[in-house]
Amino acid sequence: MMNDSQISFEQILSAMLHMLRETWKAKACLFLQMGDQGLLRIRAVDGIKMSDASDITLGASDGAFGKCCASNKIVEVQKPEELGSLVNLIKPLLNKDEKFIMVPVFGESKVIGLLLMGPFPKSTEVMKRDAELRSAGALCAVLSAHWRLYEWMDSIVPQLNHSLRTPLTAVQGSIGMVLGGVFGQVGNDVKEMLEMAQKGCERTVRAIEDYINNQLPTHKK
Amino acid sequence: MKVLVAEDDPDIQVILRMVLTRIGKCEVAITFQGNEVLPLAKSQKPDLILLDVMLPEMNGLEVCAALKADPATKSIPIIFLTARALPVDIKEALSRGAVGYLAKPFDPMTLVGQINEILTPLGTSIGA
Numbered sequence: 001m002m003n004d005s006q007i008s009f010e011q012i013l014s015a016m017l018h019m020l021r022e023t024w025k026a027k028a029c030l031f032l033q034m035g036d037q038g039l040l041r042i043r044a045v046d047g048i049k050m051s052d053a054s055d056i057t058l059g060a061s062d063g064a065f066g067k068c069c070a071s072n073k074i075v076e077v078q079k080p081e082e083l084g085s086l087v088n089l090i091k092p093l094l095n096k097d098e099k100f101i102m103v104p105v106f107g108e109s110k111v112i113g114l115l116l117m118g119p120f121p122k123s124t125e126v127m128k129r130d131a132e133l134r135s136a137g138a139l140c141a142v143l144s145a146h147w148r149l150y151e152w153m154d155s156i157v158p159q160l161n162h163s164l165r166t167p168l169t170a171v172q173g174s175i176g177m178v179l180g181g182v183f184g185q186v187g188n189d190v191k192e193m194l195e196m197a198q199k200g201c202e203r204t205v206r207a208i209e210d211y212i213n214n215q216l217p218t219h220k221k
Numbered sequence: 222m223k224v225l226v227a228e229d230d231p232d233i234q235v236i237l238r239m240v241l242t243r244i245g246k247c248e249v250a251i252t253f254q255g256n257e258v259l260p261l262a263k264s265q266k267p268d269l270i271l272l273d274v275m276l277p278e279m280n281g282l283e284v285c286a287a288l289k290a291d292p293a294t295k296s297i298p299i300i301f302l303t304a305r306a307l308p309v310d311i312k313e314a315l316s317r318g319a320v321g322y323l324a325k326p327f328d329p330m331t332l333v334g335q336i337n338e339i340l341t342p343l344g345t346s347i348g349a
Contacts, residue, residue: 158305162275165304169326170232177236180330182243205326 009147013044013140020117020136021046027093029117030086031105031140033147034060034069040114043144048089058084060111068102069111074126074133075102077118086116094119101126103133107141115140157216164208172201222247222347225267227284228302229253229276233325237271237302240329245336245347255279259287262294268345269336274303274314282317289318300339302327 013031021029028047032040038060042053060069064082068075077083077100080091090100100118104111115137120126126133175198178186186194224247228234234251241247250265252258255276262270270288274281281301288294301314304325311322321339323332337346 158275158307158310161307162304165325166230166233169304170230170236172326173233173236173240173329176329177239182239182329201326 009143009150010044013143013147014046014050016136016139016143017044017046017115020115024117024120026117027119028090029115031113031115031144032058032065033113033144034111040065043113043147048093053089056085056089058086064102065114068104068114072104072106072111074104074130076100076126077102077116078122083116090116090118097122099124101133103137105137105140105144107138107145112141113144153216157212160212161208164212165205168201168204168208172198172205175201222269222345223265223267224249224269224271224347225258225261225265226251226271227253227255227258227276227281228271228273230273236329240332241347244330245333247347253277255281255284258284259291259294262288262297263291267297269340269347270297270299271302271336272299272319274301274305274310282313285314285317285319298340298343298345300336 017029017031021027026047029045030042030048030053031044033043035041035057040058040060042050042056044050045053058065060066062084064075064077065084080087080094083090083100094100098119099122100116101120103115103117105113105115115133175194177183179191179194179198222245224241224245226234226237226241226249228237228251231253234253238249238251241249250261250267252261253276256278258270258272258279272281272284276284279287281303285299285301288297288299299319300321300323301319302323302325303310303314314322320343321336323335327335333348337348340346
């Protein structure tokens with residue numbers, strides 16, 4: 001369960017990208033997450049400012065991204081123009097005899113994101129360290145899946161709360177007014193039945209509190 | 222005492238109207254749309270506004286901010302009455318200038334008492 005004092009997924013991913021960049025002696029490392037609309041969004045970076053990258057979105061089928069996503073293979077990028085909207089971000093980092101590498105992040109039976117890292121001399125034999133890069137991609141996939149789950153929970157918990165509490169308010173409110181004598185006194189049998197219904201409502205409210213508000217993980221709590 | 226209620230659920234509107242008129246002895250105006258609260262508050266000058274958070278057109282938090290930003294309505298006490306009851310929601314609602322926060326579902330027989338617990342330190346109450 002996350003709270004303000006705990007490290008965010010973005011920070012964990014950034015720390016992992018930092019380790020990867022240091023190990024590979026690269027200037028920049030980026031993690032791009034595939035969104036529901038098939039667009040790639042930069043979710044974590046190391047070596048460049050996140051503020052320069054956070055608003056950039058890319059079509060998952062564009063240029064080198066399309067090649068990497070479709071083949072689920074590590075792709076070498078030698079021209080910044082192959083990086084679509086990222087061209088202005090990567091161009092200053094990439095010299096003539098250098099390349100970037102793009103690693104597919106595979107999860108849920110599909111490519112769910114990409115790791116982009118570089119620059120490296122063109123002569124660097126990246127494929128010899130394929131397993132190492134794939135492992136970094138797998139770790140990104142796990143973190144990304146958790147991140148998406150938390151984001152989904154953040155959107156669904158308030159909706160669930162509202163959808164369950166609103167009809168309960170009508171039920172409990174009606175019973176409460178009848179039992180409270182707002183419409184006159186009721187017989188003991190009716191009273192007993194209504195009290196039972198009221199207890200049922202109270203138990204449901206406690207269950208909502210327990211399961212939805214206390215047990216489901218969200219970013220917000 | 223005049224109370225303006227902003228609540229989009231028709232069943233809860235009925236219950237609130239009954240509770241506030243019969244137990245709270247209040248004059249009640251109800252709207253189900255967030256964007257109608259500010260003009261109604263200006264024209265009817267209620268003594269209290271009960272505000273749901275999830276309202277169509279304009280949510281309760283935005284409504285609260287608009288009411289507090291308008292000199293004609295900024296002094297009207299606002300109490301949120303809502304199903305969004307996570308601590309973070311309560312904190313956000315109070316930061317917009319509301320004087321209190323009541324969670325749904327509520328017990329209609331104690332609702333007036335709960336409202337008065339919030340209003341009494343401000344020197345006012347309902348149900349007298």
